[in-house]
Amino acid sequence: MVDEFAFIHSxxxxxxxxxxxxxxxxxxxxxxxxxxxxxxxxxTDTMVxxxxxxxxxxxxxxxxxxxxxxxxxxxxxxxxxxxYYLVSAAFPEKWxxxxxxxxxxxxxxxxxxxxxLIGGDTVSAPDTLVLSATVIGHMTDHRSFLRGAAKPGDSxxxxxxxxxxxxxxxxxxxxxxxxxxxxxxxxxxxxxPLPRLDAADLIRRLPYRAALxxxxxxxxxxxxxxxxxSHVSIVIEREKLPVSEALSQMPGEDQLKFVLNGGEDYxxxxxxxxxxxxxxxxxxxxxxxxxxxxxxxxxxxxKPAVFLEESGxxxxxxxxxxxxxKK
Amino acid sequence: MVDEFAFIHSxxxxxxxxxxxxxxxxxxxxxxxxxxxxxxxxxTDTMVxxxxxxxxxxxxxxxxxxxxxxxxxxxxxxxxxxxYYLVSAAFPEKWxxxxxxxxxxxxxxxxxxxxxLIGGDTVSAPDTLVLSATVIGHMTDHRSFLRGAAKPGDSxxxxxxxxxxxxxxxxxxxxxxxxxxxxxxxxxxxxxPLPRLDAADLIRRLPYRAALxxxxxxxxxxxxxxxxxSHVSIVIEREKLPVSEALSQMPGEDQLKFVLNGGEDYxxxxxxxxxxxxxxxxxxxxxxxxxxxxxxxxxxxxKPAVFLEESGxxxxxxxxxxxxxKK
Numbered sequence: 028m029v030d031e032f033a034f035i036h037s038x039x040x041x042x043x044x045x046x047x048x049x050x051x052x053x054x055x056x057x058x059x060x061x062x063x064x065x066x067x068x069x070x071t072d073t074m075v076x077x078x079x080x081x082x083x084x085x086x087x088x089x090x091x092x093x094x095x096x097x098x099x100x101x102x103x104x105x106x107x108x109x110x111y112y113l114v115s116a117a118f119p120e121k122w123x124x125x126x127x128x129x130x131x132x133x134x135x136x137x138x139x140x141x142x143x144l145i146g147g148d149t150v151s152a153p154d155t156l157v158l159s160a161t162v163i164g165h166m167t168d169h170r171s172f173l174r175g176a177a178k179p180g181d182s183x184x185x186x187x188x189x190x191x192x193x194x195x196x197x198x199x200x201x202x203x204x205x206x207x208x209x210x211x212x213x214x215x216x217x218x219x220p221l222p223r224l225d226a227a228d229l230i231r232r233l234p235y236r237a238a239l240x241x242x243x244x245x246x247x248x249x250x251x252x253x254x255x256x257s258h259v260s261i262v263i264e265r266e267k268l269p270v271s272e273a274l275s276q277m278p279g280e281d282q283l284k285f286v287l288n289g290g291e292d293y294x295x296x297x298x299x300x301x302x303x304x305x306x307x308x309x310x311x312x313x314x315x316x317x318x319x320x321x322x323x324x325x326x327x328x329x330k331p332a333v334f335l336e337e338s339g340x341x342x343x344x345x346x347x348x349x350x351x352x353k354k
Numbered sequence: 355m356v357d358e359f360a361f362i363h364s365x366x367x368x369x370x371x372x373x374x375x376x377x378x379x380x381x382x383x384x385x386x387x388x389x390x391x392x393x394x395x396x397x398t399d400t401m402v403x404x405x406x407x408x409x410x411x412x413x414x415x416x417x418x419x420x421x422x423x424x425x426x427x428x429x430x431x432x433x434x435x436x437x438y439y440l441v442s443a444a445f446p447e448k449w450x451x452x453x454x455x456x457x458x459x460x461x462x463x464x465x466x467x468x469x470x471l472i473g474g475d476t477v478s479a480p481d482t483l484v485l486s487a488t489v490i491g492h493m494t495d496h497r498s499f500l501r502g503a504a505k506p507g508d509s510x511x512x513x514x515x516x517x518x519x520x521x522x523x524x525x526x527x528x529x530x531x532x533x534x535x536x537x538x539x540x541x542x543x544x545x546x547p548l549p550r551l552d553a554a555d556l557i558r559r560l561p562y563r564a565a566l567x568x569x570x571x572x573x574x575x576x577x578x579x580x581x582x583x584s585h586v587s588i589v590i591e592r593e594k595l596p597v598s599e600a601l602s603q604m605p606g607e608d609q610l611k612f613v614l615n616g617g618e619d620y621x622x623x624x625x626x627x628x629x630x631x632x633x634x635x636x637x638x639x640x641x642x643x644x645x646x647x648x649x650x651x652x653x654x655x656x657k658p659a660v661f662l663e664e665s666g667x668x669x670x671x672x673x674x675x676x677x678x679x680k681k
Contacts, residue, residue, distance in 0.1 A: 034476060038457040044468040045437060057472035059438065061388045071488060073442040073475045110372060111386065115400040115442065115486035130365040141371040145384035148400045148486070149361060157484040159442035159475070161398060 054173055054256075055104035055241060056164070068164040070101040076122075076156040084199040087125035089218035090158070091132030093291075097243060098162040099140065099222035100293040104241035106172035106227050109164040111145045112137060116159075117152035129158070140224055170231060172239035177257035177298035181238075181324035184307060186226045186294045187317050188271040189246055190282060191216035193289020197281070209273035216271075216292070223295045226318075229310050230297065238298040245288040247333060247344040249296050254331035257298070263322040263344075265337035287335070287344065298324050381500055381583075382431035382568060383491070395491040397428040403449075403483040411526040414452035416545035417485070418459030420618075424570060425489040426467060426549035427620040431568035433499035433554050436491040438472045439464060443486075444479035456485070467551055497558060499566035504584035504625035508565075508651035511634060513553045513621045514644050515598035516573055517609060518543035520616020524608070536600035543598075547620045553645070556637050557624065565625040572615040574660055574671040576623050581658035584625070590649040590671075592664035614662070614671065625651050 039052045049066060050058040056070035074080060074094050085093070095112060102109045114133065118126060126149070137144060142162070195217025197203065204210050223241065230237060238257060240249045246268075250261045268286050275282065299307060304320055311318035322336070334341040366379045376393060377385040383397035401407060401421050412420070422439060429436045441460065445453060453476070464471060469489070522544030524530065531537045550568070557564060565584060567576045573595075577588045595613050602609065626634060631647055638645035649663070661668040 034453060035474075037454060038461070038471070040461070040471055043470045043472075044465075045470050048438075048470060048472060051470070051472050052474070057438070057440070059472070061392075061394070065388075067388070067394075069438070069440060069473060069488075069490065071440045071442050071473055071475050071486075073444055073477050073486075075444045075477055075479045075484075077480050078444075078478055111375075111384070111396070113384070113396060113398045113488060115398050115488075117400055117402045117405075117482075117484045126361060127364060134365070134367070138371075143370045143372050143375060143378070144365070144367055145370075145375060145378050145386070146396060146398055147362075147365075147379070148398050150400050150402055151405055152402045152482060152484065153404050154481050155444075155479060155484075157402075157444045157479065157482075159398075159400075159486045161396075161440060161442075161488040163396065163490075 050173065055101040056107070058105065060168060064168055066166055066168050068102055068105050068107040068166060069161065070098055071159060071161040072097045072101065073157065073159040084196060085218060087128035088132035091129035092136050092219050094158050094160050095133040095136050096220045096222050096293060098160045099142070099224060100241040100243060102162055102164040103223045103227040103295060104239050105166065106170060106231050106239055107164040107166040109140055109142045109162050109224070111143050111163040113145060113161045114147040114158065116147070116149045117157040118149065119152045119154050119156060122156045133160070172230065172237050173256070174238055174240050174253050175256035176236055177238035177253050177259050177324050179259055179324055179326045180301055181298040182301045182304040182320050183261060183263065183322040183324060184297050184299065184304065184318055184320050185246070185269065186223050187292070188269045188274065189242065189292055189294060190274050190285030190289045191271050192220060192291040193285040194274050194277060194281070205273055205276045209276050212271070212273040220291060220293045222293050226295050226316055229314055229316065233303065233306055233310060235299055235303040240296045242292045242294045242296055244290045246296065247287045248346060250333040251346045253296065253298055254327070254333055258327055258331055259324045260327040260331050261322060261324055261333045262336050262341065263333065265335055267319060267321045269317060269319040288347065377500065382428040383434070385432065387495060391495055393493055393495050395429055395432050395434040395493060396488065397425055398486060398488040399424045399428065400484065400486040411523060412545060414455035415459035418456035419463050419546050421485050421487050422460040422463050423547045423549050423620060425487045426469070426551060427568040427570060429489055429491040430550045430554040431566050431622060432493065433497060433558050433566055434491040434493040436467055436469045436489050436551070438470050438490040440472060440488045441474040441485065443474070443476045444484040445476065446479045446481050446483060449483045460487070499557065499564050500583070501565055501567050501580050502583035503563055504565035504580050504586050504651050506586055506651055506653045507628055508625040509628045509631040509647050510588060510590065510649040510651060511624050511626065511631065511645055511647050512573070512596065513550050514619070515596045515601065516569065516619055516621060517601050517612030517616045518598050519547060519618040520612040521601050521604060521608070532600055532603045536603050539598070539600040544618070547618060549620050550622045553622050553643055556641055556643065560630065560633055560637060562626055562630040567623045569617070569619045569621045569623055571617045573623065574614045575673060577660040578673045580623065580625055581654070581660055585654055585658055586651045587654040587658050588649060588651055588660045589663050589668065590660065592662055594646060594648045596644065596646040615674065
């Protein structure tokens with residue numbers, strides 16, 4: 028949406044009535060203290076037919092799954108644990124028979140992480156399916172993993188592989204193939220993404236400061252969020268970007284586009300003290316999770332920026348993230 | 355929506371992963387324990403253009419106000435106190451310039467009750483404005499005011515006056531007038547309803563058992579919800595129904611229709627032990643809030659039912675509540 032940041036800024040309260048609010052609008056989720064030792068996290072995410080998904084590329088089950096996944100990913104990006112969710116759904120008649128499938132997709136993902144559906148509102152709508160989920164989670168009160176915690180000298184790391192979801196969408200939309208097994212992998216990464224709650228769990232175990240963000244809008248855009256919030260610049264090394272075997276089957280220019288600007292991978296991007304990078308690597312390796320050191324945080328020269336470095340040359344990346352397909 | 359109850363039943367989990375859940379899907383809000391002495395309440399409500407409101411009858415400011423009001427009303431109906439809210443909004447281009455007004459309406463109502471906006475998601479939509487709000491509140495852990503708490507012998511009471519909102523909508527849609535001042539009153543009741551958090555506060559102060567529901571879908575429908583959940587029947591006395599001076603200017607058949615089946619009054623309906631009724635009356639009177647004894651709870655003969663009694667004759671009411679206008 029045009030000017031979303033300006034609009035969100037305009038509706039963000041200047042002051043809160045509740046002192047218990049530790050993080051309000053502006054990070055992956057809101058956080059407030061409920062009692063000594065524990066905070067609560069809340070986030071909400073909306074998916075609109077024709078804007079965030081097309082019926083042709085997303086089966087109803089996947090629509091539900093992905094809605095909840097994107098919310099659980101926000102909890103992961105706060106370093107938290109999800110507990111409950113609520114769903115608001117505006118169903119046009121043409122989606123009426125798909126309601127159970129949509130909720131089944133959410134329910135199966137929720138069961139995987141022991142998250143309970145505790146409320147919602149289902150109403151009718153004239154034309155377009157609109158789904159919103161709200162997830163409530165928790166975390167202990169002495170940790171935080173906000174976007175603004177990065178510092179010059181940090182190592183920039185990312186979980187999993189990048190660009191798979193956008194590649195899957197490309198295959199679906201243009202009926203392309205990436206070869207034996209790879210097509211199915213990329214499509215699954217697009218339709219049934221897994222939030223990185225497993226990685227969040229590992230990150231919590233280490234005692235270091237970490238800035239954390241989930242990659243819902245593409246690496247470049249999410250790196251800018253950390254850079255802006257932390258008042259730093261970020262250098263990403265082209266050759267270190269983790270690409271799946273499946274994505275590596277596709278043409279090189281597609282790969283880079285999907286990795287940098289493809290959204291909805293729901294991997295985690297973290298900025299940690301460079302002396303801690305090895306501990307993260309070891310812990311992730313021990314738990315069979317991929318974690319890749321892809322760059323570093325530097326002092327911002329003027330406005331925070333994100334650079335891509337290749338063969339010793341740095342190019343400034345565009346802020347623009349994932350652009351949902353136009354109607 | 356056709357068959358909404360059956361659908362909600364079909365998506366309600368058979369068992370919850372979290373023992374902390376005290377009330378899941380099926381009442382006005384969900385409730386879960388956060389620590390000894392305090393529970394948290396969460397509810398979500400959605401408004402769809404053309405289904406829940408029309409642009410011609412609801413200014414943007416009122417759309418925002420009413421969205422939050424309906425959610426705060428659910429917290430009131432649990433006997434709770436609201437703390438935080440999140441908003442998901444899918445904006446089509448034609449509503450783009452109204453975004454600030456919509457959020458201003460919410461914000462002004464929120465300030466009145468010291469409720470903080472802590473998150474949300476604003477996205478674009480093809481045609482129809484869809485707004486969802488999630489409200490988080492709290493209550494002490496030793497009280498509860500569920501729909502299922504009514505017992506035969508109880509007095510049935512209602513706050514404020516009924517039918518005003520539907521009357522206001524009727525005036526707006528058909529360009530009718532109810533006379534000097536009255537038209538403005540009824541339209542305000544429709545566009546800028548006040549959730550009964552003041553009444554919930556008084557109800558909490560008294561030590562009695564009470565079943566509580568808010569009137570969002572009309573008195574008949576809400577009385578049925580209490581009857582069904584409590585396995586009782588309810589008798590409402592026609593001549594005791596509280597009607598505002600403004601509504602009393604309108605034809606008698608309109609009055610009864612609006613009172614019984616007009617929705618969105620957001621008054622509270624409560625069923626309390628008959629010996630406690632006077633204490634409620636006195637407390638409300640002392641606080642200048644209207645509370646009217648409109649009937650009683652009786653044993654259900656077979657299926658729970660709601661009756662309207664007039665001149666000694668009882669007629670069974672239809673369950674059907676407020677029918678949002680068709681497209």
